[in-house]
Amino acid sequence: MILLISSKYDVSTNNVIKWLNYYGINFLRLNTEDFNSLNHFSLSNTSSKLKVNNVDLDSITSVWHRRGRLRHVPNSLNGLGKVTDYLKKEEDSLVKSIETYLKNTRKYIGSYTSEVENYKLEHLMMARECNLNIPNSMITTNKKELIDFYNTHDQIISKDLRYSINIKTEKICINSIGTFKVTNDLIKGLEDQFAPIYVQEYIEKEFEIRVFYFENKMFAMGIFSQQDEQTQVDYRNYNNQVPNRCVPISLPTDIEKKLLEFTKKVKLNTGSIDLIYSTDERYVFLEVNPMGQFDWVSKNCNYYIEKSIAKEFLEVCN
Amino acid sequence: MKTNIPFKLFANCILVKGISRSTICDLQRNDVRVIPNDLYDLLIENEGKTIIGIKELYENKFDDIIEEYFQFLYDNEFIFFTKQTTIFPKLSMDWSDSTIINNSIIDIDENSNYDIVNILKQLNTLHCRHLEIRNFNNARVNILEDILSFLNESESTIQSVEILLPFFKDIEEWITSIKDKFLRVDFIRVFKSPFNQNRVPNKDCKAHIMFTKQNYISELCCGKISQKFFSANMKAFTESMNYNSCLNKKLSIDKNGIIKNCPSMQNGYGSSDSVRLEDVISDSNFTKIWNISKDKISVCKDCEFRHICTDCRAYTENPEDEFSKPLKCGYNPKTNEWSDWSTNPLKEKAISFYNLQAVTEKP
Amino acid sequence: MQLIKIEQLPLTFHKATITETATIKKAKKEHFILIKKIGSDKISTEKFYKPISKIFSFDED
Numbered sequence: 001m002i003l004l005i006s007s008k009y010d011v012s013t014n015n016v017i018k019w020l021n022y023y024g025i026n027f028l029r030l031n032t033e034d035f036n037s038l039n040h041f042s043l044s045n046t047s048s049k050l051k052v053n054n055v056d057l058d059s060i061t062s063v064w065h066r067r068g069r070l071r072h073v074p075n076s077l078n079g080l081g082k083v084t085d086y087l088k089k090e091e092d093s094l095v096k097s098i099e100t101y102l103k104n105t106r107k108y109i110g111s112y113t114s115e116v117e118n119y120k121l122e123h124l125m126m127a128r129e130c131n132l133n134i135p136n137s138m139i140t141t142n143k144k145e146l147i148d149f150y151n152t153h154d155q156i157i158s159k160d161l162r163y164s165i166n167i168k169t170e171k172i173c174i175n176s177i178g179t180f181k182v183t184n185d186l187i188k189g190l191e192d193q194f195a196p197i198y199v200q201e202y203i204e205k206e207f208e209i210r211v212f213y214f215e216n217k218m219f220a221m222g223i224f225s226q227q228d229e230q231t232q233v234d235y236r237n238y239n240n241q242v243p244n245r246c247v248p249i250s251l252p253t254d255i256e257k258k259l260l261e262f263t264k265k266v267k268l269n270t271g272s273i274d275l276i277y278s279t280d281e282r283y284v285f286l287e288v289n290p291m292g293q294f295d296w297v298s299k300n301c302n303y304y305i306e307k308s309i310a311k312e313f314l315e316v317c318n
Numbered sequence: 319m320k321t322n323i324p325f326k327l328f329a330n331c332i333l334v335k336g337i338s339r340s341t342i343c344d345l346q347r348n349d350v351r352v353i354p355n356d357l358y359d360l361l362i363e364n365e366g367k368t369i370i371g372i373k374e375l376y377e378n379k380f381d382d383i384i385e386e387y388f389q390f391l392y393d394n395e396f397i398f399f400t401k402q403t404t405i406f407p408k409l410s411m412d413w414s415d416s417t418i419i420n421n422s423i424i425d426i427d428e429n430s431n432y433d434i435v436n437i438l439k440q441l442n443t444l445h446c447r448h449l450e451i452r453n454f455n456n457a458r459v460n461i462l463e464d465i466l467s468f469l470n471e472s473e474s475t476i477q478s479v480e481i482l483l484p485f486f487k488d489i490e491e492w493i494t495s496i497k498d499k500f501l502r503v504d505f506i507r508v509f510k511s512p513f514n515q516n517r518v519p520n521k522d523c524k525a526h527i528m529f530t531k532q533n534y535i536s537e538l539c540c541g542k543i544s545q546k547f548f549s550a551n552m553k554a555f556t557e558s559m560n561y562n563s564c565l566n567k568k569l570s571i572d573k574n575g576i577i578k579n580c581p582s583m584q585n586g587y588g589s590s591d592s593v594r595l596e597d598v599i600s601d602s603n604f605t606k607i608w609n610i611s612k613d614k615i616s617v618c619k620d621c622e623f624r625h626i627c628t629d630c631r632a633y634t635e636n637p638e639d640e641f642s643k644p645l646k647c648g649y650n651p652k653t654n655e656w657s658d659w660s661t662n663p664l665k666e667k668a669i670s671f672y673n674l675q676a677v678t679e680k681p
Numbered sequence: 682m683q684l685i686k687i688e689q690l691p692l693t694f695h696k697a698t699i700t701e702t703a704t705i706k707k708a709k710k711e712h713f714i715l716i717k718k719i720g721s722d723k724i725s726t727e728k729f730y731k732p733i734s735k736i737f738s739f740d741e742d
Contacts, residue, residue: 015416174699175700180696189688191688194689248406281402421729423734478729543735547735
């Protein structure tokens, strides 16, 4: 049996499950929105045992950790302010330890630990170690330094260091718009010192590349966003009327090798890598998202990624 | 346009050659454009070359035409310019599907009395995704509601349901009463209505609803070939490249409860009350028709629309020939003209063979 | 929000979109169906990619 940890809303999970059903593979799907009753996670000198929602996880042969993490704090304990914060931290430590236990004893694809430790700067350093090109990048709290960086590059962009902003209060919601160009006016509006700002040189691109990978399999898609004002900086600023052209790409072998080396180095056995193919003909690494969406890569390129994921698990089951 | 950099077609814009002209099927933006066969040949032979180079190949005698061609391709974003010509592979034409049966038609009329729930249970084990219920003659809303309730309660794999039914006095109230209760319903087509109307899905009702004055008396009305039924998307196109675009992974029950590929087919595989669907599917006679792709069908194989079009194996021009052209197609790929199939004298024999005279009469 | 000194926040805050929570809740009214075999009660319906039968189209009217 396979354990799937995912969100109720995740379409990719649904599509993989359809293939699991087709191949007759048993699975247990636990959704991150629900409270999951922990019967026990018990350790002794001779054994480790885990039982969730009355299911003995000894029978699990492999895990696909698609999204988020399990919730073991009852809903009634939410909204207790600092007490809830404390309980969540305790839960976080539990969830990570369970992940480590399962990882050490069976095939485990995806990771909550890596998702929360999605440190873009570390990834940039690792990519550079694998001889991938990276954009000139800087993090600063100082206006003068920011102006210097701005002046030494034609154009610069800014983005979040780890997660995109997503703050919800009772009155308002604040949402990140993704990557954007930094203008003189934006810089003018800043004080001399501020919270860390992450800026990068803007790289003129011929096209963007999104690579979804699962273990050693890579599925690359080219995204042509350059002609379209709305998506020039970041294709995630979707244009719904006329979608950007998305086509399959077969990456040059040396780039694929470097990327594979990178995935080993950052210990992410699945994820989505963003690259740019620049107008000066370089492949430039931008970032990796440990739990990126692949449904649109699969559909646009006719890759049947869901089917190959299900097949991976079929091999483990047999 | 960059005339000195090699051009490539976007992989999801696919060229299909017909006998007199070709099409570019844009499978990402669901669009089809007709192009001359000259342009088709030019693209096939020269993809990966520069426009300047192509003009030279034609000894600069056709610069104007070549320019016009590429301007059209560029304006519609069918092509792009890049030196990296080798990293862009063709789109894979694979088609596969995680179901055993992916769509099903269930016909009922005033006399139907077979066990539908029994069929729905079996369709669920076959992972069936899409269902069309066609209610001829008098509306039997109780049966329709029973079917929809069962799908809800059994949390069936059937995720979309289309309903064809005749107009009746309180139909508006009926639609209102079911639209939020049965969210699987995504299309309701009402015939013999006093008016024609097309209501696209909206906030209030997520089902598409159509009314027509036409009267559809039975399954004899099916099998039409029309541009209105074209689908230019990746799934439909690749399926058509490999399999029959109507019957692949389809299983139907006719109004008498007989299991068939489609209710209009002559061949039946026994009563659904006594034969298991699973056993029918393991019969190669039932499934072999799934493999009749458009490239194997006469006339269709020369048609520029073949992979975005539907097919019909129930009514064909020559009932003796399993690869014959659909009878209800009025398109001629040689002349590129559409005409009324029902008045074509060459089709008279087949029309009377299938007893289609009544359905060809206009109201 | 007046309590926070926006001039000292990262630029991502300056460019973020701000919406009233009330309006978001309203727009989020979605419909889902249940499919036992998939194990989620948040499944959106998906239209078939082609017509199932070919009886009714408006071209003849």
